[in-house]
Amino acid sequence: MLTGAETEVVLLSFQVAGWSVLVSVVPGILLGWLFARWHNPARALLQGLVMLPLVLPPVVTGYVLLWLLGRSGPLGSAWHSVTGGHIAYTTAACVIAAAIVGFPLMVEGIRLSVLGVDRRLEDVSRSLGRGRGATFLRVTLPLSLPGVVAGAVLSFARALGEFGATIVIAGNIEGQTRTIPVAVYTLLNAPGGEPGVMRLAGVSVAIALVALLVAFWLGARQRRRVSA
Amino acid sequence: MIEMRTRHSVRGFTLDVHFESAGPVLGIFGASGSGKTTLLHCVAGLLKPRDARISVNTRMVCNRPGGTWVPPERRKCALVTQEPLLFPHLSTRGNLAYASGAKDALESDSGWKIVDVLRLKPLLDRNTASLSGGEKQRVALGRALLSKPEMLLLDEPTSSLDAELARDVLSLLLQVKLELKVPMLFVTHKAGELMALADDCVVLESGKVISQGAPVNVLSKPRAIGVANLVGVDNLLRLEVLRHDEAGGVTLLAMGADVALAAPLCASAPGKTVSVGLYADEVMLCLENPAGISARNALACDVTRISEMGHEVLVELKIGLQSLRARLTPSAAHELGLAQGTHVVALIKTSAIHMLG
Numbered sequence: 001m002l003t004g005a006e007t008e009v010v011l012l013s014f015q016v017a018g019w020s021v022l023v024s025v026v027p028g029i030l031l032g033w034l035f036a037r038w039h040n041p042a043r044a045l046l047q048g049l050v051m052l053p054l055v056l057p058p059v060v061t062g063y064v065l066l067w068l069l070g071r072s073g074p075l076g077s078a079w080h081s082v083t084g085g086h087i088a089y090t091t092a093a094c095v096i097a098a099a100i101v102g103f104p105l106m107v108e109g110i111r112l113s114v115l116g117v118d119r120r121l122e123d124v125s126r127s128l129g130r131g132r133g134a135t136f137l138r139v140t141l142p143l144s145l146p147g148v149v150a151g152a153v154l155s156f157a158r159a160l161g162e163f164g165a166t167i168v169i170a171g172n173i174e175g176q177t178r179t180i181p182v183a184v185y186t187l188l189n190a191p192g193g194e195p196g197v198m199r200l201a202g203v204s205v206a207i208a209l210v211a212l213l214v215a216f217w218l219g220a221r222q223r224r225r226v227s228a
Numbered sequence: 229m230i231e232m233r234t235r236h237s238v239r240g241f242t243l244d245v246h247f248e249s250a251g252p253v254l255g256i257f258g259a260s261g262s263g264k265t266t267l268l269h270c271v272a273g274l275l276k277p278r279d280a281r282i283s284v285n286t287r288m289v290c291n292r293p294g295g296t297w298v299p300p301e302r303r304k305c306a307l308v309t310q311e312p313l314l315f316p317h318l319s320t321r322g323n324l325a326y327a328s329g330a331k332d333a334l335e336s337d338s339g340w341k342i343v344d345v346l347r348l349k350p351l352l353d354r355n356t357a358s359l360s361g362g363e364k365q366r367v368a369l370g371r372a373l374l375s376k377p378e379m380l381l382l383d384e385p386t387s388s389l390d391a392e393l394a395r396d397v398l399s400l401l402l403q404v405k406l407e408l409k410v411p412m413l414f415v416t417h418k419a420g421e422l423m424a425l426a427d428d429c430v431v432l433e434s435g436k437v438i439s440q441g442a443p444v445n446v447l448s449k450p451r452a453i454g455v456a457n458l459v460g461v462d463n464l465l466r467l468e469v470l471r472h473d474e475a476g477g478v479t480l481l482a483m484g485a486d487v488a489l490a491a492p493l494c495a496s497a498p499g500k501t502v503s504v505g506l507y508a509d510e511v512m513l514c515l516e517n518p519a520g521i522s523a524r525n526a527l528a529c530d531v532t533r534i535s536e537m538g539h540e541v542l543v544e545l546k547i548g549l550q551s552l553r554a555r556l557t558p559s560a561a562h563e564l565g566l567a568q569g570t571h572v573v574a575l576i577k578t579s580a581i582h583m584l585g
Contacts, residue, residue: 120313123274126300127307128327128375134301138326142317 032110058164102155113147255426273300327375484548
């Protein structure tokens with residue numbers, strides 16, 4: 001079984017991943033919908049920007065975040081002058097790092113499932129007196145919900161595994177920013193840390209497997225529903 | 229009912245139309261690719277043409293460039309398409325109650341009338357996935373009517389259904405027209421449907437209006453008949469009235485020298501020319517002149533051409549100066565040994581002949 005410190009690490013990881021999904025789900029839905037339905041040359045640029053963390057080395061993403069959110073960074077110093085606090089090296093920084101790297105998976109999942117919704121249903125809805133917003137909430141969103149959940153599950157799993165950006169922007173502070181991957185890295189460098197590594201690795205594999213299965217199942221459900 | 233002047237180009241196709249119509253049912257007729265659906269989408273507001281003036285029931289909904297633009301949700305023009313497009317995540321009741329205000333409408337007397345006319349009551353609590361094609365289309369029609377539209381936009385609502393269900397939906401539309409009195413813009417490529425439902429008709433060809441008028445008049449013009457022949461094989465004849473037999477309930481029409489067609493009694497004076505329509509399915513062929521039959525017409529004729537199309541055979545006949553088409557099954561054509569030049573007798577019930585004016 002897990003030791004007290006390890007349990008703390010797992011719980012913190014879940015908190016960080018959970019918050020990262022919570023803060024990104026609404027913007028994820030909006031951008032996923034925009035990328036599926038908006039036909040404008042500017043879309044490609046925006047889409048590339050959102051997808052960037054998927055292909056960038058996470059350490060580089062972390063460095064960019066540090067540059068933005070660090071004490072002397074433009075956002076970090078503005079935050080400090082308003083609230084008096086800091087973002088870098090806090091649990092909030094973990095959440096931000098996890099949200100940024102998980103975001104492309106979320107947006108892409110939602111975009112694909114919005115693309116699967118028959119546009120003619122939206123046309124009919126509008127001809128029945130429902131505006132763009134109401135049509136989105138009553139037709140598009142419910143029909144793409146499995147994709148939203150699948151995207152959220154994948155980005156949750158990705159957030160749990162986030163290491164590179166986290167270590168740069170949030171560091172390795174026990175109880176605050178030491179998530180599963182950071183803890184594994186720490187244990188690997190400590191003498192006698194191997195059993196702890198094994199336990200945390202087992203937890204990681206189990207969570208990732210469950211998340212992937214849930215995402216696949218939801219994807220299949222969506223396809224069945226669209227073809228029905 | 230509608231006034232429209234629109235120029236809209238999309239991917240190399242240009243819709244350029246100008247017409248007005250008092251309806252109440254305006255048919256938009258044309259072959260596929262003639263711009264019927266584009267026109268309908270302009271009225272619905274689903275397309276935003278650069279240059280257009282459209283008013284529905286005297287309300288300006290689009291005056292561009294520069295002027296009014298009413299978005300689709302505020303036009304009160306409810307769309308019913310070829311496929312029913314029911315919302316798959318909602319129940320039948322949820323679909324019917326979808327439009328704004330439809331939930332209350334469904335509980336009201338006028339709502340119940342719609343449910344009644346469309347025979348929706350037994351469908352209310354069923355899952356939409358379990359409905360048949362015809363039932364789905366009835367629900368789609370009910371959903372549109374319950375939005376209390378100023379106008380119904382019907383985009384070939386029967387063409388995904390087989391012949392029998394299509395006739396059922398057509399008769400429902402006729403009831404909707406007569407009992408609920410909802411104006412309609414009715415896109416179709418079937419001449420029969422046009423004649424049954426529309427009061428006025430616009431014929432489109434390559435994005436342009438080539439004629440407009442009562443369906444009867446429009447369809448009797450050769451150019452439009454060309455369109456009708458493209459997609460249907462109805463017989464459309466222009467015949468002279470010989471005389472009326474009031475006691476017998478028939479009017480005799482000249483098919484040629486000494487050949488008369490007994491049609492339902494009509495008001496046109498002898499010597500006038502009338503249009504009649506006749507489905508090719510309603511013509512029965514016989515090798516010999518039968519005795520003791522109720523059908524008023526047993527016309528001797530010659531087979532001029534036989535064409536097989538899938539599971540049906542189209543036989544073209546010459547009667548006097550007129551030609552007529554009959555649709556048979558391949559087995560019937562085979563059993564009768566029909567060939568070009570065969571003498572046959574065409575049997576037609578008087579009631580199968582539709583007086584078109």
